[in-house]
Amino acid sequence: MKARIAAVAALVAVLTGCAATPAPSSAVVDVGTGLEFRVHLASTPDQQRDGLSGRHELSEGTGMLFTFDGPAERQVWMAGMEISLDVAWILDGQVLAVETLNPCTTETEDECPRWTSPGDADTLLEVPAGALDGIEPGTTVTIREDTP
Numbered sequence: 001m002k003a004r005i006a007a008v009a010a011l012v013a014v015l016t017g018c019a020a021t022p023a024p025s026s027a028v029v030d031v032g033t034g035l036e037f038r039v040h041l042a043s044t045p046d047q048q049r050d051g052l053s054g055r056h057e058l059s060e061g062t063g064m065l066f067t068f069d070g071p072a073e074r075q076v077w078m079a080g081m082e083i084s085l086d087v088a089w090i091l092d093g094q095v096l097a098v099e100t101l102n103p104c105t106t107e108t109e110d111e112c113p114r115w116t117s118p119g120d121a122d123t124l125l126e127v128p129a130g131a132l133d134g135i136e137p138g139t140t141v142t143i144r145e146d147t148p
Helices: 002-015 045-050
Strands: 026-031 035-042 062-072 075-077 085-091 094-101 114-116 121-128 141-145
Touching: 026 062, 035 121, 121 141
Parallel strands: 035 062
Antiparallel strands: 026 035, 026 141, 062 121, 075 114, 085 094, 085 121
16 A cells, blocks of 8 residues: 555656656556546646646546646636536545536536535546546545556
């Protein structure tokens, strides 16, 4: 477990710019035992604001991973979205909660509902709706660099 936490911490350090090498643009996220997603990384404020907006579909096994600078209460909205998403709020490599978010086709985020994390979160995973069915709080999440 400590090795997993160290690996996640090392990847987060790279993603947040603490390393000299460029941050990777994608990763593989394992939720539980073997449920994997190839994800784009949203590590900058602009990437996090835009998220998956404008997408008409999201392929099975794909998504977006939001990495934040430390744990805090987080909010998301679905402005500009045409599809529903499952989100996993994550803290220290464990799922806090899973929710299904409905789209809000207006482009103005102030006109869309907001969802708030159930506690402090340091990571958010967004994947196609239904993909996280059965995932419970406490499920372990591991992140590794996506290698071609």
